[in-house]
Amino acid sequence: xxLGRPLSRWYPLLFVLLWSTGFIGAKxxxxxxxxxxxxLVRYLLVIALMTALALxxxxxxxxxxxxxxxxxxxxxxxxxxxxxxxFVAIHKGLPAGVTALVVGLQPIFTALGAGxxxxxxxxxxxxxxxxxxxxxxxxVVSGKLGGGFGLEAxxxxxxxxxxxxxxxxxxxxxxxxxxLRTGSVAQFIPAAAATLLAVSLTGEFRIEWTPAFxxxxxxxxxxxxxxxISLLNLLIRSGSAVNVASLFxxxxxxxxxxxxAAFGEILPGAALAGMGLAVWGxxxxxx
Numbered sequence: 001x002x003l004g005r006p007l008s009r010w011y012p013l014l015f016v017l018l019w020s021t022g023f024i025g026a027k028x029x030x031x032x033x034x035x036x037x038x039x040l041v042r043y044l045l046v047i048a049l050m051t052a053l054a055l056x057x058x059x060x061x062x063x064x065x066x067x068x069x070x071x072x073x074x075x076x077x078x079x080x081x082x083x084x085x086x087f088v089a090i091h092k093g094l095p096a097g098v099t100a101l102v103v104g105l106q107p108i109f110t111a112l113g114a115g116x117x118x119x120x121x122x123x124x125x126x127x128x129x130x131x132x133x134x135x136x137x138x139x140v141v142s143g144k145l146g147g148g149f150g151l152e153a154x155x156x157x158x159x160x161x162x163x164x165x166x167x168x169x170x171x172x173x174x175x176x177x178x179x180l181r182t183g184s185v186a187q188f189i190p191a192a193a194a195t196l197l198a199v200s201l202t203g204e205f206r207i208e209w210t211p212a213f214x215x216x217x218x219x220x221x222x223x224x225x226x227x228x229i230s231l232l233n234l235l236i237r238s239g240s241a242v243n244v245a246s247l248f249x250x251x252x253x254x255x256x257x258x259x260x261a262a263f264g265e266i267l268p269g270a271a272l273a274g275m276g277l278a279v280w281g282x283x284x285x286x287x
Contacts, residue, residue, distance in 0.1 A: 008238075011231055012286075016247055018228035020254035022220060023096070024262070026087060029216030032208040035087035036199050041207065042217060043079070043192035046225040047185055054181040061182045068186055070175040075187025077167030078232075080194040085160025094153035097141035100252045102157040104137040107285070109165045110245035117169050120240050129284025130242075132277055133249035139274025140252045165245075171233075172241045180230045188225070246285035249278045 029038050054061070062068045082103075089099050107130050114120040178186070199205055207213065235244045253275040259265040 011234060012247055015228055015231040015235060016250045016254055018223055018231065019248075020251050020258060022224045022228070023251075023255045024258060025216045025219045025224065026090065028212050029220065030087065030091055032210050032213035032216075034204050034206040035091040036084065036195055036202070037205045037207050038217070039080075039083055039087060040192060040195045040199055040205075042220055042225060043188045043195060045217070045221045047188050047192060049221070049226065050181055050184040050188070054179075054185060057181065059179050059181040062178065062186055067175060067178070070170075071178055071183055071186040072190040074167055074171040074175060075189070075191045076194055077163045077170060078229075079187060079191035081163025082160045082167065084195060084198070085156040085158075085163060089153055089156040089160065092149075092153040092156065094149050094157055097143070098149065098154070099157050100141045100255075101138060102154070103161050103164065104134060104141075104249065104252065105161055106165050106168075106248055107133060107242070107245040109161070110168055111242045113165065113169050114241045118173055118241055120242060122242055126242060126246075126285045129281040129286075130246060130249075132281030133246060133285065134281075136274040136276070136278030136281055137249050137252050139270045139277060140256055142270050142274070143268050164248075168236065168241055168245055171236050172244075176237045178233075180233055183233065184226070184229065187229075243286045246282045249282050253278050 033041075053059075062071060086099060086103065089102075090096065111122045111126065111130055115122060232244070235247070253271075256265070256267060256271055256275070260267050
């Protein structure tokens with residue numbers, strides 16, 4: 001899978017589509033499992049699957065301890081911190097719209113860090129696009145904002161925002177290129193270890209092995225943790241941090257479209273306007 005091939009132009013759109021389905025899968029799965037328990041089983045299955053695939057295909061493993069370390073840190077940030085924060089926030093009652101708005105700040109913070117940490121120049125056009133994308137995201141989720149939540153629910157979403165922002169910058173700076181098969185194993189092992197520690201400290205492990213949960217787990221393992229994460233790693237390898245981060249503005253809009261098509265959820269006019277604004281903003285950011 002190389003970005004020089006003709007199909008590579010579709011990788012960003014495919015990533016957005018696959019990544020957006022993760023919120024649907026989480027909605028199904030969290031009704032039957034404690035969030036960290038859900039993530040721990042998900043990580044362990046990905047490790048087993050990708051290890052078997054890497055051994056069968058004789059994929060190259062990280063060449064030294066330094067590379068193992070950097071890939072592992074990126075996994076802790078992108079997987080354990082981001083996903084753990086999002087799942088816990090939703091589990092504690094933070095509305096999905098508020099969660100989307102909080103983690104939707106990621107492209108802005110990534111752009112702020114890209115100059116100092118990566119030496120990337122963010123043009124005025126890109127700043128305008130990032131601002132438009134954030135405004136579009138706010139319009140898309142405006143109908144789903146709600147009150148009644150406290151700091152206990154909001155804090156994990158802020159932690160998730162810090163994780164995905166730092167993870168994108170760290171991976172682009174220290175380990176932009178690695179084999180997708182063995183690199184996934186190197187990323188998910190520390191994520192699973194950190195999640196296991198968190199589960200041990202809380203003393204709560206709960207999973208109801210219902211058909212709905214098994215479907216959600218299988219979807220998140222194969223489509224998200226293997227498919228979408230592999231595409232994310234490819235995009236970080238080939239593009240600027242700002243270009244990659246801007247794609248996350250399209251996630252709420254795509255999730256809303258999937259929910260409309262699959263569950264008949266209503267799309268108000270503000271959401272449709274927000275989708276158009278977000279798409280235009282991402283276009284300006286990635287030109």
